[in-house]
Amino acid sequence: MNLQNAIKRKKTELYEYSLGINKGENFFYKSILHHIISLEIAYQNNLGGISYEEICKYIPNIIGSRSSIQSILNDGLDLNLFEKTPQKTDLRIKKYTLSKDYEMMTNNWITKQKEIFVE
Numbered sequence: 001m002n003l004q005n006a007i008k009r010k011k012t013e014l015y016e017y018s019l020g021i022n023k024g025e026n027f028f029y030k031s032i033l034h035h036i037i038s039l040e041i042a043y044q045n046n047l048g049g050i051s052y053e054e055i056c057k058y059i060p061n062i063i064g065s066r067s068s069i070q071s072i073l074n075d076g077l078d079l080n081l082f083e084k085t086p087q088k089t090d091l092r093i094k095k096y097t098l099s100k101d102y103e104m105m106t107n108n109w110i111t112k113q114k115e116i117f118v119e
Contacts, residue, residue: 009116017109023079024105033064037072041082041096042106049085049095076102 017025028038040058044050052073056066064072073096076082081102087093098106 006116013112013116022105024081024102027076027079027081028105028109033059033068034072036063037069037076038081038098038102038106041098042103045098045103048087049097051087051093051095053093055096 014029018029020026027034029035036059037055040055041050044054052070055073056069059069073082073084076096077084080099083097083099084094085097087095
Protein backbone atom coordinates (compact mmCIF):
# COMPACT_ATOMS: atom_id res chain seq x y z
CA MET A 1 0.00 0.00 0.00
CA ASN A 2 1.28 3.41 -0.95
CA LEU A 3 0.87 5.69 2.10
CA GLN A 4 0.60 8.89 0.04
CA ASN A 5 -2.12 7.37 -2.13
CA ALA A 6 -4.08 6.10 0.90
CA ILE A 7 -3.92 9.52 2.59
CA LYS A 8 -5.01 11.27 -0.61
CA ARG A 9 -7.95 8.89 -1.05
CA LYS A 10 -8.98 9.27 2.60
CA LYS A 11 -8.87 13.08 2.38
CA THR A 12 -10.97 12.99 -0.79
CA GLU A 13 -13.50 10.73 0.92
CA LEU A 14 -13.70 13.03 3.96
CA TYR A 15 -14.39 16.06 1.77
CA GLU A 16 -16.95 14.25 -0.37
CA TYR A 17 -18.88 12.84 2.59
CA SER A 18 -18.76 16.08 4.59
CA LEU A 19 -19.83 18.33 1.73
CA GLY A 20 -22.12 15.95 -0.14
CA ILE A 21 -25.86 16.17 -0.46
CA ASN A 22 -26.55 12.83 1.24
CA LYS A 23 -27.97 13.57 4.69
CA GLY A 24 -26.60 10.29 6.09
CA GLU A 25 -23.06 10.98 4.91
CA ASN A 26 -23.20 14.55 6.21
CA PHE A 27 -24.41 13.30 9.59
CA PHE A 28 -21.77 10.55 9.73
CA TYR A 29 -18.94 13.07 9.32
CA LYS A 30 -20.45 16.06 11.13
CA SER A 31 -18.25 15.48 14.20
CA ILE A 32 -16.22 12.74 15.82
CA LEU A 33 -19.13 12.22 18.24
CA HIS A 34 -21.61 11.74 15.37
CA HIS A 35 -19.18 9.27 13.83
CA ILE A 36 -18.66 7.29 17.05
CA ILE A 37 -22.36 7.16 17.94
CA SER A 38 -23.16 5.89 14.44
CA LEU A 39 -20.48 3.22 14.75
CA GLU A 40 -21.63 2.17 18.25
CA ILE A 41 -25.16 1.71 16.94
CA ALA A 42 -23.91 -0.08 13.81
CA TYR A 43 -21.83 -2.44 15.98
CA GLN A 44 -24.93 -3.52 17.93
CA ASN A 45 -27.39 -3.20 15.05
CA ASN A 46 -27.83 -6.92 14.34
CA LEU A 47 -27.87 -7.76 18.05
CA GLY A 48 -31.09 -5.90 18.80
CA GLY A 49 -29.65 -2.41 19.09
CA ILE A 50 -28.06 -0.40 21.86
CA SER A 51 -29.61 1.72 24.62
CA TYR A 52 -28.80 5.32 25.46
CA GLU A 53 -27.20 4.21 28.74
CA GLU A 54 -24.97 1.71 26.94
CA ILE A 55 -23.86 4.34 24.45
CA CYS A 56 -23.02 6.73 27.29
CA LYS A 57 -21.08 3.96 29.05
CA TYR A 58 -18.89 3.29 26.00
CA ILE A 59 -18.17 6.88 24.93
CA PRO A 60 -15.66 8.70 27.16
CA ASN A 61 -16.88 12.00 28.65
CA ILE A 62 -14.00 13.84 27.00
CA ILE A 63 -15.47 12.97 23.58
CA GLY A 64 -19.07 13.83 24.39
CA SER A 65 -21.34 14.62 27.30
CA ARG A 66 -24.57 12.75 27.97
CA SER A 67 -26.58 15.73 26.76
CA SER A 68 -24.55 15.95 23.53
CA ILE A 69 -25.08 12.22 22.95
CA GLN A 70 -28.82 12.59 23.52
CA SER A 71 -28.99 15.56 21.16
CA ILE A 72 -27.21 13.63 18.39
CA LEU A 73 -29.47 10.62 18.91
CA ASN A 74 -32.51 12.89 18.59
CA ASP A 75 -31.06 14.46 15.41
CA GLY A 76 -30.49 10.97 13.98
CA LEU A 77 -34.09 10.05 14.76
CA ASP A 78 -35.38 13.28 13.19
CA LEU A 79 -33.39 12.55 10.02
CA ASN A 80 -34.69 8.95 9.95
CA LEU A 81 -31.15 7.60 10.27
CA PHE A 82 -31.81 5.86 13.59
CA GLU A 83 -34.81 3.94 14.83
CA LYS A 84 -35.79 3.62 18.48
CA THR A 85 -37.81 0.67 19.74
CA PRO A 86 -38.65 -0.61 23.22
CA GLN A 87 -36.64 -3.57 24.45
CA LYS A 88 -38.79 -6.70 24.52
CA THR A 89 -37.91 -7.68 28.09
CA ASP A 90 -38.15 -4.18 29.62
CA LEU A 91 -40.34 -1.66 27.80
CA ARG A 92 -38.73 1.23 29.71
CA ILE A 93 -35.46 0.66 27.84
CA LYS A 94 -35.35 1.90 24.25
CA LYS A 95 -32.87 0.42 21.79
CA TYR A 96 -31.36 2.36 18.91
CA THR A 97 -30.73 0.72 15.54
CA LEU A 98 -29.80 2.05 12.12
CA SER A 99 -32.49 2.68 9.54
CA LYS A 100 -32.19 0.49 6.45
CA ASP A 101 -30.81 3.35 4.34
CA TYR A 102 -28.29 4.40 6.98
CA GLU A 103 -27.24 0.79 7.48
CA MET A 104 -26.60 0.51 3.73
CA MET A 105 -24.60 3.76 3.76
CA THR A 106 -22.54 2.48 6.72
CA ASN A 107 -21.87 -0.83 4.96
CA ASN A 108 -20.77 1.07 1.85
CA TRP A 109 -18.47 3.19 4.03
CA ILE A 110 -16.86 0.04 5.47
CA THR A 111 -16.29 -1.32 1.96
CA LYS A 112 -14.72 1.99 0.94
CA GLN A 113 -12.37 1.89 3.95
CA LYS A 114 -11.16 -1.53 2.85
CA GLU A 115 -10.51 -0.19 -0.64
CA ILE A 116 -8.59 2.81 0.71
CA PHE A 117 -6.40 0.99 3.20
CA VAL A 118 -5.94 -2.48 1.73
CA GLU A 119 -4.92 -1.50 -1.78
